[in-house]
Amino acid sequence: MSKTQITIKDIARALNVSPSTVSRALKNSKDISKETCELVHNYAREHNYKPNALAINLRGNRSNTIGVIIPQLVHHFFSCVLSGIEQAAVKAGYNILVAQSNESYNQEVKIIHSFQEARVCGVIASLAKDTNRYDHYQELLDENIPIVFYDRICTELKTERVVVDDYAGAFNAVEYMIQTGCRRIFFYGSAPHLEITKNRRNGYLDAMKRYKIPVDESMLKLCDTREKAIAITPDLLESPNRPDGFFAINDETASGILFACKLVGVKVPDEVSICGFTDGAVAQSTDPKLTTIEQHGEEVGKCAFTALQEKLEKDDNKNCNKIVRTNLVVRGTTK
Secondary structure (H helix, E strand, O other), X not given: OOHHHOOHHHHHHXXXXXXXXXXXXXXXXXXXXXXXXXXXXXHXXXXXXXXXXXXXXXXXXXXXXXXXXXXXXXXXXXXXXXXXXXXXXXXXXXXXXXXXXXXXXXHHHHHHHHHHHOOOOEEEEOOOOOOOOOHHHHHHHHOOOXXXXXXXXXXXXXXXXXXXXXXXHHHHHHHHHHHOOOOOEEEEEOOOOOHHHHHHHHHHHHHHHHOOOOOOHHHEEEOOOHHHXXXXXXXXXXXXXXXXXXXEOOHHHHHHHHHHHHHHOOOOOOOOEEEOOEOOHHHHHOOOOOEEEEOOHXXXXXXXXXXXXXXXXXXOOOOOEEEEOXXXXXXXXXX
């Protein structure tokens, strides 16, 4: 390789730092220490580093198109988020390019690469369930393409984030179930590395702790689909020390629990209470209708777009979390 061909990634590899650190150091970012900036500048100078003029030109001529990643469009919450993003984007004069990861890390990586080829000006994304590596998102940041994560967020990258108050929503739901007579409440959660799982699980645990109700590992289940809930719930309901309540991470799972109760002849809410999380069409189509936490998906979408727009138009280097409040909607599956 000739001296004129050295890249940011070459410098990063040589100095054992990330490409984004090199990129920010070359711009003398305040986020990077003076020592690191000097180290990067010295190495770049010694090895005749020159910025890629073509790449700079492409970045300067990005479209006004925003890439949006939805884990699954069939879910009411995500479709509401998309509606909120679209309404706000159209009003502000932006186009959106929507892609569905189908809960696949590999598909998510492909989507990001397609967004790069389309030269999107920014990305709004919610992580797939099995995503636990974030190099593809770091590539966007290295190219100065801002990212806003919503719902399933990444805490390892410096980005804007928009979430609902998962902890408070879970706490309020479980507290209500306890106050209406439940004492053995099971938690059905999603992948444990996801922030929404951690926050909703902590809300559940703290509510149980406040009322001095013991929780053992058998009461915490990895179950976040209707199908799995139907598969595992009947045995629990027929056990000697059966649950008298379920708090599910989403409405689809809660509807599966309700179906399982009917299969084994357990009365809801007389014998078992059930609460979900979302408040979509599923919650209002079951019999009885589901008690659940309303997530305000459209508001999440609008907030996510606004956060991205501010990054694009104000070029603000600060990143923050926006929290959308939730509320408990009491219906027929709780007392």
